Amino acid sequence: MEELTERQKQILQTIIEDYIVSAIPVGSRTLSKTIALSSATIRNEMSDLEELGYLEQPHTSAGRVPSQKAYRFYVDHLIPMTQLSLSEIRYLRAYYDKRIGQTGEILSDAARVVSELTQYVSVVTPPRVSGVKVSSIQLMPVNRITAMVVLLTDTGMVQNTPIVLPRSVTPDELLSMSGLLNRLFAGKNVSEIHPGVQYAVENEIADQKQIFDTICAVLEARLESEENRVVVEGASKMLAHQEFSDVEKARAFLQLLEENDKLGELVNEGDGRVSVRIGTETGLNDMSIVTATYSAGNRHLGRIGVIGPTRMQYDKVLSVLEQVGQTLSEIFSKQEEDDHEEK
Amino acid sequence: MEELTERQKQILQTIIEDYIVSAIPVGSRTLSKTIALSSATIRNEMSDLEELGYLEQPHTSAGRVPSQKAYRFYVDHLIPMTQLSLSEIRYLRAYYDKRIGQTGEILSDAARVVSELTQYVSVVTPPRVSGVKVSSIQLMPVNRITAMVVLLTDTGMVQNTPIVLPRSVTPDELLSMSGLLNRLFAGKNVSEIHPGVQYAVENEIADQKQIFDTICAVLEARLESEENRVVVEGASKMLAHQEFSDVEKARAFLQLLEENDKLGELVNEGDGRVSVRIGTETGLNDMSIVTATYSAGNRHLGRIGVIGPTRMQYDKVLSVLEQVGQTLSEIFSKQEEDDHEEK
DNA sequence: TGTTAGCACTCAACGTGCTCGAGTGCTAAT
DNA sequence: ATTAGCACTCGAGCACGTTGAGTGCTAACA
Numbered sequence: 001m002e003e004l005t006e007r008q009k010q011i012l013q014t015i016i017e018d019y020i021v022s023a024i025p026v027g028s029r030t031l032s033k034t035i036a037l038s039s040a041t042i043r044n045e046m047s048d049l050e051e052l053g054y055l056e057q058p059h060t061s062a063g064r065v066p067s068q069k070a071y072r073f074y075v076d077h078l079i080p081m082t083q084l085s086l087s088e089i090r091y092l093r094a095y096y097d098k099r100i101g102q103t104g105e106i107l108s109d110a111a112r113v114v115s116e117l118t119q120y121v122s123v124v125t126p127p128r129v130s131g132v133k134v135s136s137i138q139l140m141p142v143n144r145i146t147a148m149v150v151l152l153t154d155t156g157m158v159q160n161t162p163i164v165l166p167r168s169v170t171p172d173e174l175l176s177m178s179g180l181l182n183r184l185f186a187g188k189n190v191s192e193i194h195p196g197v198q199y200a201v202e203n204e205i206a207d208q209k210q211i212f213d214t215i216c217a218v219l220e221a222r223l224e225s226e227e228n229r230v231v232v233e234g235a236s237k238m239l240a241h242q243e244f245s246d247v248e249k250a251r252a253f254l255q256l257l258e259e260n261d262k263l264g265e266l267v268n269e270g271d272g273r274v275s276v277r278i279g280t281e282t283g284l285n286d287m288s289i290v291t292a293t294y295s296a297g298n299r300h301l302g303r304i305g306v307i308g309p310t311r312m313q314y315d316k317v318l319s320v321l322e323q324v325g326q327t328l329s330e331i332f333s334k335q336e337e338d339d340h341e342e343k
Numbered sequence: 344m345e346e347l348t349e350r351q352k353q354i355l356q357t358i359i360e361d362y363i364v365s366a367i368p369v370g371s372r373t374l375s376k377t378i379a380l381s382s383a384t385i386r387n388e389m390s391d392l393e394e395l396g397y398l399e400q401p402h403t404s405a406g407r408v409p410s411q412k413a414y415r416f417y418v419d420h421l422i423p424m425t426q427l428s429l430s431e432i433r434y435l436r437a438y439y440d441k442r443i444g445q446t447g448e449i450l451s452d453a454a455r456v457v458s459e460l461t462q463y464v465s466v467v468t469p470p471r472v473s474g475v476k477v478s479s480i481q482l483m484p485v486n487r488i489t490a491m492v493v494l495l496t497d498t499g500m501v502q503n504t505p506i507v508l509p510r511s512v513t514p515d516e517l518l519s520m521s522g523l524l525n526r527l528f529a530g531k532n533v534s535e536i537h538p539g540v541q542y543a544v545e546n547e548i549a550d551q552k553q554i555f556d557t558i559c560a561v562l563e564a565r566l567e568s569e570e571n572r573v574v575v576e577g578a579s580k581m582l583a584h585q586e587f588s589d590v591e592k593a594r595a596f597l598q599l600l601e602e603n604d605k606l607g608e609l610v611n612e613g614d615g616r617v618s619v620r621i622g623t624e625t626g627l628n629d630m631s632i633v634t635a636t637y638s639a640g641n642r643h644l645g646r647i648g649v650i651g652p653t654r655m656q657y658d659k660v661l662s663v664l665e666q667v668g669q670t671l672s673e674i675f676s677k678q679e680e681d682d683h684e685e686k
Numbered sequence: 687t688g689t690t691a692g693c694a695c696t697c698a699a700c701g702t703g704c705t706c707g708a709g710t711g712c713t714a715a716t
Numbered sequence: 717a718t719t720a721g722c723a724c725t726c727g728a729g730c731a732c733g734t735t736g737a738g739t740g741c742t743a744a745c746a
Contacts, residue, residue, distance in 0.1 A: 254579035
């Protein structure tokens with residue numbers, strides 16, 4: 001690919017940044033005010049940039065609009081390192097210092113912060129089972145044939161699942177079953193739970209194995225389905241952006257936001273610590289998805305992201321996500337440390 | 344208030360039902376096709392109805408549009424008893440027969456069904472603490488100074504809350520604390536949990552009282568905040584209705600749907616087994632809210648509702664909500680029965 | 687050789703005036 | 717009491733001209 005001259009880069013960057021805030025095609029006159037060149041010169045350069053595929057013209061007598069390729073070039077080479085403003089950092093800290101609560105709340109708080117700071121829709125995927133370890137498991141009786149399984153993880157997450165047992169069971173049996181489950185799975189990865197796990201039996205009777213398998217099966221299914229849950233915040237903000245003034249487009253997008261599985265996949269598809277997918281790279285039309293990971297220690301847990309029109313404030317979004325992803329990681333890692341400290 | 348003649352009622356009903364599906368002002372010509380009267384006669388009647396406040400004219404040469412008063416009259420006197428279609432009933436049953444799972448899932452399933460069948464946004468408020476009884480309480484150690492409180496209710500709901508204790512506590516202490524909590528609160532209303540509850544102590548030391556109070560305080564706060572959670576489904580459907588073709592209106596509504604506390608209040612404000620609030624009665628502009636209760640036995644738990652434009656298919660919405668509310672009640676009551684059966 | 691001024695050209699956006707038709711109210715006839 | 721007829725109203729939709737932002741090209745200039 002041909003190298004762009006410094007001047008071309010400057011012009012391209014100015015066009016992109018102008019267009020990102022104004023959403024109207026930018027013309028040579030406008031640019032000549034920011035850049036010390038005559039409009040004619042700029043026209044020539046723009047013409048070249050168009051030929052190279054960085055700019056597009058909606059119609060003959062309109063200004064130029066950055067192409068997908070331009071955005072890609074922008075985030076790869078031109079993006080300025082944005083510092084969050086002091087007030088923004090303070091805003092983030094306010095959440096960070098909050099008591100450590102329920103995982104679900106932490107995630108939706110994080111999403112709300114991101115959405116608020118960026119003015120785009122924010123999506124978070126919950127911790128993946130493969131990244132989380134069992135801290136303890138407890139069975140609680142509900143009625144004769146139903147029990148509640150409460151699973152506690154090292155990241156401070158709780159998962160409770162009602163289980164209908166194959167036969168009626170006494171509280172004592174449940175207790176010993178709890179003990180068994182703990183001996184088997186405590187400290188292991190949550191993903192290792194599935195029926196058929198072999199364990200050294202001393203004096204168990206055959207149908208206890210059946211109960212054990214039932215519990216594992218239900219638990220496994222539940223954890224897996226839990227993985228598909230996603231948290232969405234700030235959906236109303238999308239309508240503030242021009243590209244959704246067409247109601248049909250807005251409806252389609254809103255519907256996407258309601259399809260949790262698809263949305264979760266979309267967010268998790270990002271790779272690397274931060275990932276920027278632009279336009280068709282997302283598989284969606286005229287949409288961009290920026291995501292960052294969060295983790296506990298060095299175990300990858302999930303991703304937090306922003307989804308919006310291709311014309312997106314990439315610099316702002318990137319710095320916010322980077323910051324929030326890091327904060328989330330700190331929170332989850334802290335929880336883990338507390339655990340170790342205990343031992 | 345003046346009584347309407349049978350003919351006026353018929354005309355009014357036809358206008359309303361026509362307008363509900365078409366959303367365009369209905370004229371006398373159109374009506375004369377459905378009703379065996381000349382357009383002129385109908386015009387006279389319409390003129391009278393307008394004077395009585397049942398109809399409105401957007402402008403001189405447009406048809407008539409039903410007023411809020413007309414809708415109110417419609418749901419109170421004219422509404423036909425809609426039977427759900429066979430396929431709809433089958434659809435409902437499919438959900439009803441589903442395994443009884445997590446409360447949250449039941450509620451969001453219910454909301455999704457309502458939204459799907461009515462094509463409006465559906466909102467559910469979770470069971471109120473005052474309607475729910477403690478089944479059992481369990482404390483699980485997380486680390487030295489943190490424990491997880493797992494509260495099981497008679498409606499099969501689970502509530503888990505992390506609690507940071509005032510001092511480090513041994514698992515044995517937690518166990519005895521669990522026992523105490525169970526003795527005190529099992530079978531009682533969840534709402535009776537708060538710090539400072541007096542209990543007959545045998546050999547408890549002073550600071551155990553402090554731990555006890557901490558647990559109760561956090562639990563109480565948590566349960567209260569949990570009450571404000573609402574489930575919203577089908578938000579994207581709102582955009583299909585004409586009254587939201589104005590993006591600004593759509594945005595405002597979408598934002599309302601994200602303000603959980605306000606939304607919950609709005610839904611819970613309904614009274615009676617089913618409640619229909621129209622237009623300004625809701626406190627919102629040009630919106631209607633239809634809600635139905637669901638309960639366990641005779642204890643009121645929460646409400647499920649539909650929120651949409653004043654021009655709403657009241658008959659359809661009413662029958663769906665009535666049905667789903669009843670189904671929800673059956674589910675939650677069943678859970679309760681199982682409990683009693685156990686004893 | 688790169689930059690700039692000037693000019694003709696293009697085209698969406700906007701405003702104006704026009705027609706069309708759905709709908710009304712009124713009056714007079716049935 | 718109902719209906720037919722007619723004049724009137726007014727938004728929707730279309731044609732048309734104007735405006736202005738923006739372009740490409742050419743020729744002059746440093």
